[in-house]
Amino acid sequence: MVGEERDFRTGESIGLTIGSAVLWGVAHIATGRQRTGFALMTLYLVVVAFIITLATAFRGQLLSLAVRPSWLMGLTIAIASIAVIWSVVILWSFWLVRPATAGRSAAAATAGLLCLLIIAPSAWATRLAYVSHDVVSSVFSATSTTPVVAMDPWNGAPRVNILLVGADAAANRVGVRTDSMTVASVDTATGATTLFSLPRNLEQVQLPKGPARERFPYGFTGEGPQTPGLLNEVYQYAEDHPEMVPGVRAGHRGSTLLKETVSDILGIPVRYYAMVDMAGFAEMIDAMGGVKITINEPIVYGKYNEGLLPAGTRKLSGAEALWYGRSRTNSDDYVRMGRQKCLLNAVAQQADPVTLLNSFERLATATKRAISTDIPQDLLPALVDLGQKVKGTHIRSLQFVPPLISTADPDWNLIRDKVADALEDRPTGPKPATAKPSSTPGSTPSATPSPQGPISLDQVCG
Known part of the structure; x- marks a missing residue:
């Protein structure tokens, strides 16, 4: 059933939309779509866990990764993809719990603002990754006269x-x-x-x-x-x-x-x-x-x-x-x-x-x-x-x-x-x-x- 069939009030609709932005799948579960809702929650938790692990366990390696052109390009694509998926989830959630016509504008404005809050920093981070990739590719040579071995990049030189x-x-x-x-x-x-x-x-x-x-x-x-x-x-x-x-x-x-x-x-x-x-x-x-x-x-x-x-x-x-x-x-x-x-x-x-x-x-x-x-x-x-x-x-x-x-x-x-x-x-x-x-x-x-x-x-x- 959609929001109109369940008769969500404006406050409930806004609350569920915000909840779905914080934890994907909340609005889906509220409308009886448990399987989809739990799938979205699982995906969200996997993404968050990956980011936390990257920022803690691999914190020392992040700076090294930031100068790898292939990793920077992958990061650019990943950030843009997450921002798009997140925005789709927010709009999808709003559509499921949209209120009657009387309060729909306020709920729609909330959904739009949430999308903006996701897209703006993501666009900045994507731009940062792209510029970093451009600098590394422009300044540093793509080929090396001496093969660089990951275990010993200095080839034994003291x-x-x-x-x-x-x-x-x-x-x-x-x-x-x-x-x-x-x-x-x-x-x-x-x-x-x-x-x-x-x-x-x-x-x-x-x-x-x-x-x-x-x-x-x-x-x-x-x-x-x-x-x-x-x-x-x-x-x-x-x-x-x-x-x-x-x-x-x-x-x-x-x-x-x-x-x-x-x-x-x-x-x-x-x-x-x-x-x-x-x-x-x-x-x-x-x-x-x-x-x-x-x-x-x-x-x-x-x-x-x-x-x-x-x-x-x-x-x-x-x-x-x-x-x-x-x-x-x-x-x-x-x-x-x-x-x-x-x-x-x-x-x-x-x-x-x-x-x-x-x-x-x-x-x-x-x-x-x-x-x-x-x-x-x-x-x-x-x-x-x-x-x-x-x-x-x-x-x-x-x-x-x-x-x-x-x-x-x-x-x-x-x-x-x-x-x-x-x-x-x-x-x-x-x-x-x-x-x-x-x-x-x-x-x-x-x-x-x-x-x-x-x-x-x-x-x-x-």
Whole structure:
């Protein structure tokens, strides 16, 4: 029998419709459809139990699942399907217990509102899953040069080394300059991380064996006044000269040669890279609502001293954070390198889930524009798990800058020894700096001392 035959009053109809939204099948049982009602209840309880189990027992794996494109697509379909089924159950229940004509409008409005309350958050969650899928698919490679094994994604390697590059393209320069180059060396078991920073103005850089070294047998010297031969020019030089990295397609030549070059400098295998465009990085910071930084001394920025970042702890906008990380006014490259590490550390620590969710679409759009990498999609779950371990450790940093290293005439053996000491956690002792005097006219040594061993970023970033 339908509602009119059972003569449901308006209040009863509204109550049963709401009850059916909370527990499927209530209205069906009330109208004598026990078999259908109990079937709907069972289905509802199965769905709820699955969601609760997923959110509790598998809570630690949810973040890893969120970077799997196939799982994200399945989640998108599942959320949309549940929302549609739930809405159908609500409307079906209303139809069964609809009151006489006098109160039908109020009951219908209630049913419509309940459907809206189900569809709106489901649509938001579906959109979130779809955007996540789009970001993962756009930024990360679908194929891996090395098969990723679920039981051991790092193939037995005790550490994974990733080159983090800050790239700056400007209207007054040709191509891209990699002005910030840092290798994050992460212990795959504990998450213990050491950052090795190379200054952009390293000279006489030895390129890897093959066509690159054949062209520059005594170190990279560039080609004319536009490329005087600094480390930050290697990326664009490789992109402009395909013969330097034969068999590698455009857009990947620069990163390939830069990874191999940095591997040789540090004496460790650099497996992956991630490059962030600095303007896009500012957009990402704006999307997350700014970043809180402790500024130890006032920072003047701009070619003509257009602005000032006062000392103290404050929240910086994307543009201000960009100046914090790139300004060299009244300082030098090496002070700037230290600030860049503090900035990256602050962004990593402050990118909490609530902040990311609140500005997810803006952040996703900025990320697609700002980041390029060769990290494969199938490695992302393991990388996310490793990132959780890194968050619980004190990140250490070692910068190869004067007086430890002369950028004009680097001691490559000393660099490799320092890296080995840091990764084996050997005390460096009172070794004196062995930097050689600069042979480049007009070069200015940094007034910023370089530590003999890695230091915790907590000690310098506040």
